Amino acid sequence: MPKTFSEKLLAWYKLNKRDLPWRHTRDPYKIWISEIMLQQTTVTAVIPYFERWIKCYPTMKSLAAAGEQELMSSWEGLGYYSRVRNIHKAAKIMVRDFEGNVPDDPKALIKLPGFGPYTVGAVLSIAYGLREPIIDANVRRIVMRLHAIKGKADASVDVKILPWIEKTLPRGQMSEFNQAFMELGALICSRQPQCLQCPVKEFCRAHDKGVQDEIPEPKKVSYIDVEMVAAVIRHGDKYYIQQRSGKGVLSGLWEFPSSELLKGESSLGAAKRLMEEQRCDDCSRITKLGLVRHYYTNHRVKLHAYLCDVNSLPEEDLIHRQVILAQMKEFAMHSGAVKIAEKLG
DNA sequence: AAGCCGGGGAT
DNA sequence: ATCCCAGGCTT
Structure with a gap:
């Protein structure tokens, strides 16, 4: 048998x-x-x-x-x-x-x-x-x-x-x-x-x-390339983080304020624009932390991280917090933000 | 049926 | 650099 x-x-x-x-x-x-x-x-x-x-x-x-x-x-x-x-x-x-x-x-x-x-x-x-x-x-x-x-x-x-x-x-x-x-x-x-x-x-x-x-036949994947800037806004030993809200990608996770680069914009220019959008007009120093790659689903994100020292952080509310580095791990962040945070240690 | 939703290991 | 992974939800 x-x-x-x-x-x-x-x-x-x-x-x-x-x-x-x-x-x-x-x-x-x-x-x-x-x-x-x-x-x-x-x-x-x-x-x-x-x-x-x-x-x-x-x-x-x-x-x-x-x-x-x-x-x-x-x-x-x-x-x-x-x-x-x-x-x-x-x-x-x-x-x-x-x-x-x-x-x-x-x-x-x-x-x-x-x-x-x-x-x-x-x-x-x-x-x-x-x-x-x-x-x-x-x-x-x-x-x-x-x-x-x-x-x-x-x-x-x-x-x-x-x-x-x-x-x-x-x-x-x-x-x-x-x-x-x-x-x-x-x-x-x-x-x-x-x-x-x-x-x-x-x-x-x-x-x-x-x-x-x-067998099986490979499925073709098309990537979407995105270039973004993240502002690590710091005052003393406090950092400003925000929570991604609602639905969509990485919803509910925390991150540093970020923005997609506009057409023809430099990463430093985008960082300065982002700081204005955050109402941080008292930025005393801005230095590049580095470039982080963050891939998710079919997106390939180049994330330029800038350290921005300010005299006063933006206000806190439900989805914005001022935290020291040790507190940051209590907030679930996406891998791109984690890679940036690792540069601060 | 097709698009969206992460991140990293394998090759 | 590309493909894929003990899928499910939404449109």
């Missing part, structure tokens, strides 16, 4: 799986947190954040009771900050409606903020062992190769591959199986696949045809 796809995959996983923090638990709360952190984020980036998070917020109730700013600081540097706001909202709902438990019902889960098709399936299978499919970037790439489906790896191929995934799911060992699927994509069936080591190559049509390197 030849071994099935899932038998082969599970046997390989048992021998080759990485030792990752969230594989030491079946606590649905912790599995959920790991799944949100891992969205569009590499395992190595997540590990330290996950460890710290579980120490700070070991339970659903401790998370629901935490403050928004505190959570933003815990997330600082991980990116996609709407994730942490959705985690907080969902935790409050789960405390209110589900006694602080993660529901094991797909219809209830999908209604919670931050739970899409992937995360619902991941929590249900990995934490509860339910027979639910998941399609992440790994699974999508693997199944496209298994069936030699050409094209880009986007969600539009999911309808084609889902039937095969569903009929291939094993009875039992679902927590292991779905993780094994993703692990295969991370370790073997990666961008440049290691087909010789693949435990399921006998099921792979792309391997048969020798086209595994052409």
Whole structure:
């Protein structure tokens, strides 16, 4: 009796799986947190954040009771900050409606903020062992190769591959199986696949045809280049920072006042203009701190940082603060601002 | 369906 | 320098 796809995959996983923090638990709360952190984020980036998070917020109730700013600081540097706001909202709902438990019902889960098709399936299978499919970037790439489906790896191929995934799911060992699927994509069936080591190559049509390197087709990215200036406004040992508000990019994070360079404007000229806009007309000295590169999504930002010594800082309010360097780490800042702040130490 | 939303590792 | 990552939300 030849071994099935899932038998082969599970046997390989048992021998080759990485030792990752969230594989030491079946606590649905912790599995959920790991799944949100891992969205569009590499395992190595997540590990330290996950460890710290579980120490700070070991339970659903401790998370629901935490403050928004505190959570933003815990997330600082991980990116996609709407994730942490959705985690907080969902935790409050789960405390209110589900006694602080993660529901094991797909219809209830999908209604919670931050739970899409992937995360619902991941929590249900990995934490509860339910027979639910998941399609992440790994699974999508693997199944496209298994069936030699050409094209880009986007969600539009999911309808084609889902039937095969569903009929291939094993009875039992679902927590292991779905993780094994993703692990295969991370370790073997990666961008440049290691087909010789693949435990399921006998099921792979792309391997048969020798086209595994052409699937999936790379998606073309177009960058938007932006040049900005940031004013580090200082009086004595106090610095002036502001919070990005509302919606849009990096919303809720703190930063130094900044502005995009106007057409033909020099960075120093922009810094002086920015100081006028901040009503800082008493600037006694302005010196360049350096150039910081800040890349996010499809933006490539060159951020010119200027240190501006003033005789009096602008007034404080809800979204503007005067802080000393030691206090600054209590305010969640985006990576561009953090890189500038590091120049002040 | 397509665009938005971060940051850093891998190549 | 480019591509991508245990996706979800909005339009």
